Amino acid sequence: xxxxxxxxxxxxxxxxxxxxxxxxxxxxxxxxxxxxxxxxxxxxxxxxxxxxxxxxxxxxxxxxxxxxxxxxxxxxxxxxxxxxxxxxxxxxxxxxxxxxxxxxxxxxxxxxxxxxxxxxxxxxxxxxxxxxxxxxxxxxxxxxxxxxxxxxxxxxxxxxxxxxxxxxxxxxxxxxxxxxxxxxxxxxxxxxxxxxxxxxxxxxxxxxxxxx
Amino acid sequence: xxxxxxxxxxxxxxxxxxxxxxxxxxxxxxxxxxxxxxxxxxxxxxxxxxxxxxxxxxxxxxxxxxxxxxxxxxxxxxxxxxxxxxxxxxxxxxxxxxxxxxxxxxxxxxxxxxxxxxxxxxxxxxxxxxxxxxxxxxxxxxxxxxxxxxxxxxxxxxxxxxxxxxxxxxxxxxxxxxxxxxxxxxxxxxxxxxxxxxxxxxxxxxxxxxxx
Ligand SMILES: [Zn+2]
Ligand SMILES: [Zn+2]
Ligand SMILES: [Zn+2]
Ligand SMILES: [Zn+2]
Numbered sequence: 001x002x003x004x005x006x007x008x009x010x011x012x013x014x015x016x017x018x019x020x021x022x023x024x025x026x027x028x029x030x031x032x033x034x035x036x037x038x039x040x041x042x043x044x045x046x047x048x049x050x051x052x053x054x055x056x057x058x059x060x061x062x063x064x065x066x067x068x069x070x071x072x073x074x075x076x077x078x079x080x081x082x083x084x085x086x087x088x089x090x091x092x093x094x095x096x097x098x099x100x101x102x103x104x105x106x107x108x109x110x111x112x113x114x115x116x117x118x119x120x121x122x123x124x125x126x127x128x129x130x131x132x133x134x135x136x137x138x139x140x141x142x143x144x145x146x147x148x149x150x151x152x153x154x155x156x157x158x159x160x161x162x163x164x165x166x167x168x169x170x171x172x173x174x175x176x177x178x179x180x181x182x183x184x185x186x187x188x189x190x191x192x193x194x195x196x197x198x199x200x201x202x203x204x205x206x207x208x209x210x211x212x
Numbered sequence: 213x214x215x216x217x218x219x220x221x222x223x224x225x226x227x228x229x230x231x232x233x234x235x236x237x238x239x240x241x242x243x244x245x246x247x248x249x250x251x252x253x254x255x256x257x258x259x260x261x262x263x264x265x266x267x268x269x270x271x272x273x274x275x276x277x278x279x280x281x282x283x284x285x286x287x288x289x290x291x292x293x294x295x296x297x298x299x300x301x302x303x304x305x306x307x308x309x310x311x312x313x314x315x316x317x318x319x320x321x322x323x324x325x326x327x328x329x330x331x332x333x334x335x336x337x338x339x340x341x342x343x344x345x346x347x348x349x350x351x352x353x354x355x356x357x358x359x360x361x362x363x364x365x366x367x368x369x370x371x372x373x374x375x376x377x378x379x380x381x382x383x384x385x386x387x388x389x390x391x392x393x394x395x396x397x398x399x400x401x402x403x404x405x406x407x408x409x410x411x412x413x414x415x416x417x418x419x420x421x422x423x424x
Contacts (some may be wrong), residue, residue, distance in 0.1 A: 024229045082294070100217070146413060147413060150413050150416070150417065153417060153420075153421075154420070155218060157420065157421065174420075177419070177420055177423060178416060178420070181415065181416050181419040181420070182412075182416070184419075185412055185415050189412070194411060194412045195409060195410065195411050195412070196409070196410060196415070197407060197408070197410075198407065198409075198410060199364050199406060199407050200394075200397055200401070200406045200407070201358060201359060203393065203397050203408070204390060204394070204397070205362065205365060206337070206391050206417065206419070207393040207418070207422055208365075208366070208369065208386075208389055208390070208393070208395075209365075209369065209390070210419055210422075210423055211389060211422055211423040
């Protein structure tokens with residue numbers, strides 16, 4: 001009945017090792033340990049400085065959701081969604097202001113690039129989208145076993161009219177959300193049966209804390 | 213273990229009968245049956261027309277999220293949140309464009325006013341916010357029995373720094389989300405025990421369809 005990865009970060013097929021989810025839980029990039037700022041900020045590369053300045057249109061030294069959306073275009077020629085930018089900014093925004101400074105941005109930038117790489121690997125026909133069979137393969141390589149009906153649900157949710165494909169920003173959001181909900185489920189599924197029993201209040205608490 | 217209302221729309225204390233949730237599921241206002249537009253649009257009152265024109269700054273004949281946010285101020289002097297406006301627009305936006313025309317708006321406007329009335333009834337100290345004891349009373353009157361820890365969770369989620377009170381737009385969002393998740397839970401809790409058993413895929417499906 002729908003399997004989910006039994007191990008963290010480890011095994012899985014080719015694409016899995018590169019999966020940014022590994023970077024997400026903490027650890028990740030170069031010398032950083034977690035979300036707390038290091039005592040002295042390490043220097044940011046000139047390349048990142050340039051990119052940052054280009055995105056920070058209002059020159060506040062912080063990039064907000066709107067600026068990030070403007071900077072990121074998906075394979076449909078649309079800007080990344082509000083939801084996608086929110087989700088990613090909140091992951092790296094250390095002072096919880098809803099914006100990222102240049103140090104946050106460096107990590108965010110690397111994170112997005114990892115996702116773009118993952119996406120490219122799975123978009124085998126290079127259409128710029130992920131179609132059903134590609135999504136099935138992607139999730140399988142990430143360690144999930146979902147029914148075809150569930151894969152179709154994911155696609156329809158993201159592409160309600162054509163029910164055919166999902167864009168890169170939708171792919172990122174979908175994967176991050178699945179990852180989070182899986183973690184939430186896993187801690188309750190102590191016997192790893194793929195089934196949990198849950199009270200009304202616990203259910204509500206999960207639902208409310210997961211939804212923005 | 214956390215009770216939830218066993219009956220729809222009916223009983224409950226004073227405030228419950230006015231609860232906009234009744235209008236939500238369908239039915240509701242004057243002659244409208246559901247979300248489908250009536251064959252001939254009924255006339256919109258001059259008052260609503262005026263309000264609509266004031267909010268529709270760009271004169272497109274549709275109000276978008278941004279315009280609605282600008283028009284609605286909570287008791288903290290802040291604009292209503294993006295989330296709150298999104299949630300409400302999506303409830304009345306018949307053509308799924310993320311905007312409302314004047315007919316959608318009339319219903320949205322009435323809906324918001326019903327919520328404001330509910331909020332005022334529960335904000336007994338007229339602080340412009342709902343504090344812990346007020347929230348407990350509000351949810352009790354809506355038919356819920358939550359633990360003090362859960363009430364505190366709701367407040368902290370909305371007011372992470374002071375952990376003290378929630379604003380009117382947060383109150384609306386919280387109530388609508390609780391209502392929806394309760395419906396989702398209820399259909400699975402066939403024996404009305406307040407506990408459900410759920411598979412991984414079903415859990416993920418719920419979580420993903422509820423979160424934007
Ligand atoms: Zn900026
Ligand atoms: Zn493709
Ligand atoms: Zn407009
Ligand atoms: Zn109050």
